[in-house]
Amino acid sequence: MALSVKIEPKFETNSKATELYIGVDVGGTRSVGIAASRDGFVFGYNVGGPANLQIDGFSSCADTVVSIVHKLVPPNSLLKCVGAGIPGARTKGDHEKLSKLISSSLGCKAIVTGDVELACHACFPSGDGVVVVAGTGSSARAISGGSIIARAGGWGPLLGDEGSAYWIGLEALRSVARAVDGSGSFTRVCEAIKERFGLSSFDELVSITMDLKRDQIASLAELVHEIAKAGDEVSIEILRRAGSELGTIAGTVAKRIGRSVKIALVGGVFNAGDYVKLPLLEVLRRIGIEATVIEPKFPPCVGGLILAYRACGIELAESTIQNLEMSAREAFIK
Amino acid sequence: MALSVKIEPKFETNSKATELYIGVDVGGTRSVGIAASRDGFVFGYNVGGPANLQIDGFSSCADTVVSIVHKLVPPNSLLKCVGAGIPGARTKGDHEKLSKLISSSLGCKAIVTGDVELACHACFPSGDGVVVVAGTGSSARAISGGSIIARAGGWGPLLGDEGSAYWIGLEALRSVARAVDGSGSFTRVCEAIKERFGLSSFDELVSITMDLKRDQIASLAELVHEIAKAGDEVSIEILRRAGSELGTIAGTVAKRIGRSVKIALVGGVFNAGDYVKLPLLEVLRRIGIEATVIEPKFPPCVGGLILAYRACGIELAESTIQNLEMSAREAFIK
Structure with missing residues (x-):
């Protein structure tokens, strides 16, 4: 599934502020953000520069996420939560520090994990599975019921x-x-x-x-x-x-x-x-x-969206996954 | 065989200038030079600083050898040839360039090889053998009749x-x-x-x-x-x-x-x-x-001496090896 076109955000026309959830996949060559409603309707996506915690450090990685998110939040919307995956963010301490930086900068909830974990949530939004990542580096994860339960490799x-x-x-x-x-x-x-x-x-x-x-x-x-x-x-x-x-x-x-x-x-x-x-x-x-x-169900940025839902206590209903699949099809070409 | 004491040079008392041959083992932590007569009588040795061609470059490596040699050449002696082994000197081009630099600086013949090759000549001054070096790096050489005939490993x-x-x-x-x-x-x-x-x-x-x-x-x-x-x-x-x-x-x-x-x-x-x-x-x-x-017959610096003899067309007689063993015993403690 490759990103191809940038779709125009479709906002609801009523006067109530739209609740927005954003997933960001920070990558080694570029980063991708995707915005959706609580029930899985995709509003738009945005591409930004690359970052890696081991190379760029905490504030630069947080800034990369924040600048992508900014462009995805239209007027009359209420940003609820950002879920992001950042390469090089390995430890729980890394994840918490990055979450805090992004959260305080955006004034909303934020949850950060490693880039591989993000891919896991995107591949297996529900149910069990194994994800093997082999790009410049390599690692494997087992995911069950929305949680990473085992990891191997990824030692650099x-x-x-x-x-x-x-x-x-x-x-x-x-x-x-x-x-x-x-x-x-x-x-x-x-x-x-x-x-x-x-x-x-x-x-x-x-x-x-x-x-x-x-x-x-x-x-x-x-x-x-x-x-x-x-x-x-x-x-x-x-x-x-x-x-x-x-x-x-x-x-x-x-x-x-x-x-x-x-x-x-x-x-x-x-x-x-x-x-x-x-x-x-x-x-x-x-x-x-x-x-x-x-085949992976979604591109990694959708994994961030799923993390954001979960961080807000939103159960990932089958209908939400269907909505994501349907509306994401407009944003992504398989 | 470890270097321990510096012996006083014993020079011949006749008025003819003593012909001197010097072997230098340049190392990663220190360098050692040894001076001997044409027939294998050791006059003295000298310890100097470390060098590596990949780290320090050509002129610095040549200087390391030259400064060790200078302290080993007493008055009324005639420096005939220097044989040196320099870590990081891998190619024939490296060896030739270093030989030229040392030769022109000292005004005598010079022959340079890698540090492992030097150890080979010291381990097997005559006859066939295999030398396996395993320190920070690793490599192996086969030596036959004074020539390295095969090498493996040492790729960094x-x-x-x-x-x-x-x-x-x-x-x-x-x-x-x-x-x-x-x-x-x-x-x-x-x-x-x-x-x-x-x-x-x-x-x-x-x-x-x-x-x-x-x-x-x-x-x-x-x-x-x-x-x-x-x-x-x-x-x-x-x-x-x-x-x-x-x-x-x-x-x-x-x-x-x-x-x-x-x-x-x-x-x-x-x-x-x-x-x-x-x-x-x-x-x-x-x-x-x-x-x-x-067990290695000699420490690596003697390998340089052997190279120097060969470069001058001096056949390595059994008596020369015996003289080296005997007189080197005064300079080295096993």
Whole structure:
């Protein structure tokens, strides 16, 4: 489900102030906010700049949310609550501090969580499920009845992120090192990496990688996928191992749900399709878990909306979900 | 073999200028130079500051060598050649550029190589052998008849260094992440790391590790060894895998020597003894290589001396090696 058009807010015509609930998905490349009524009618959405708590700090992250919200609150409306997901906000303390900052700035209730948790609420607004996120980083969550009950992965590039795009990129670079050492094979991965970095000798790889940024390494994952499609065994094996790693963290949290789980796969790594998905499901099968892959029900910003409803004690009725689906269709194109 | 006392140079009393050959081992914490005659009589040694080509650049590394050499050349002596090993000097281009800088500054022949290569010449001044270095980083070399004929590993913290102290430290941190996720066990490693970093919650681990320097992570390897000695299964398993990783790079280069090889194990990781050595040898055995572990014959600076002799076309006679052993005994305490 990708955002495509900005719809015009449709406000109720009676004189009573419209109660407004807003969900904000702060992202690493951009942020998206969505505004809706108490019963799930979407009024509009707004796109803003990126932020990350570990990089930008508390006040800058709060400001990002506040400026997106401001543009979504029309006259004669009453902002009730904002639910936001912010990357890098890991601890309960982070969430509370950010909630307070946003709340005091907007004069309404606010609830903040991590970006992955937001995606969980959007994928499984009701019922149980597992969400595996594999973008630049990787992690898995189990959600049950609106609460995150288990998490695995998400420990960052140094301690974790196994199976992420960053991990895949590093494995590609390592496969070059092994080929040069003589313990691996020279395949198209080596050629492609030599070309990508303009290397005259593979010895240059060590000093070049010292300066590579995390997203430059992660961007190699697409290259690996391309080469895998052309039949390269080393690339196929890297993607297979990425899938297995993601299967391991998925299995760790899935056990908390039961033997039969719904699973949503979110993030750019899954563009590699069956190269990654089949080994992921195979790991789950091996530990006795039957997983059904589902499409995420909503984009992450709707997860923020759901959080905002819950923070105000509003039960997520089936009709609200239907209204969100129906009216969100005008704002989003699948 | 550790350096301990500085001996007084003993110069020949005849009026002819003494021909001097100098070996310099530039290190990450300090550098050591040793001066000897053409036939292996050691005149003296000198200790200087550290340097690394990747950190300090060409002229600073050359200066480090030159200043150590200056203090080793007494009046009425003729400096013939300097052989030096410099960490971070990986490529042939690096070696040539450094040789030229040192040569033009000292007005004598100079030959430069990497620090690991220097250790190889010191471990196997004649004959064949494999050297595995596992300190902060890790790598392996095969040496035959005075030439490095194969190398593996040494790709730095991002692409390689498997089995190094840095790798062991990271694995310890990752074992904490897995314990928190629920896919691993809480053992003494978790307690020790919580204490070492003064964590109030394991969630803090992600942000703390972002700021950790490479040697801070590497320093955890000693902690892992201590806990392994106390019987902790997770620590023992980390050291076992470190040994296997080192066995893999050792095997890659050992194949180039033959089925029966002498192997020297250099660097702090081997302080963990059999926890690391036995799985290393087991990997070699599995690929059909019978390895005999030997003690390094000389400290690395003597490797520089050997390089200097060879650069001047001086064959390394058995008597020269004997002289070096005998006279070096006065300068070094085993």
